Amino acid sequence: MRYLIWGCYSGIGFHFVQACLEKGHFVYGVDGLSERKEMMAMFIGRNAHFTHFPEVNTFKQSNHDGLDCLITVYDIEADVPWHQLEEIPATQRVRIxxxxxxxxxxxxxxxxxxHYFGPWLSKKPYEITSKDYAIEDLIHSIFTLSEDYQAPDVVSLPNDVSIITSKPIENRKEQLAIHRRKFSSFYK
Incomplete structure (x- = not known):
């Protein structure tokens, strides 16, 4: 499958890129670069299934045959180049x-x-409550939703969908604490 992920180096976007690559999918990532985003790019490395584009127009000028899924990840809707993205042929469109x-x-x-947490995201281990879910578990649910063409237009996670947790929250909190210590300069 071929994915385009707008916001590929944002915390959530990065996790989507990783999940797609782990499944062997081809990913086109669109995002500008900053010092923090360059660090995220290093973790993707030179994966043959990943191609980075600094902006949507650069992607549109490249040779591609269409997409199976176009995903946008954003906090502020006004920042998203909707008109340009909607010109790109895609079977499924998901905005997160x-x-x-x-x-x-x-x-x-x-x-x-x-109510999500994970590596490269802002929530600290001591801020995690029983309402929170690991980003990996939420991403799995979003993949399932995006494949279900009967899904509603708007879904709120975790409220509208049952989330299957793959590991106990205490284990996840411990892993997150270790990660934050290892990459402490990223979280400053």
Missing amino acids: TSSSKKEPKEGWLTVHME
């Missing part, structure tokens, strides 16, 4: 936001995410 605005967008599955 942590914004409190839960309005549908025609032709898109909108996933509103809250």
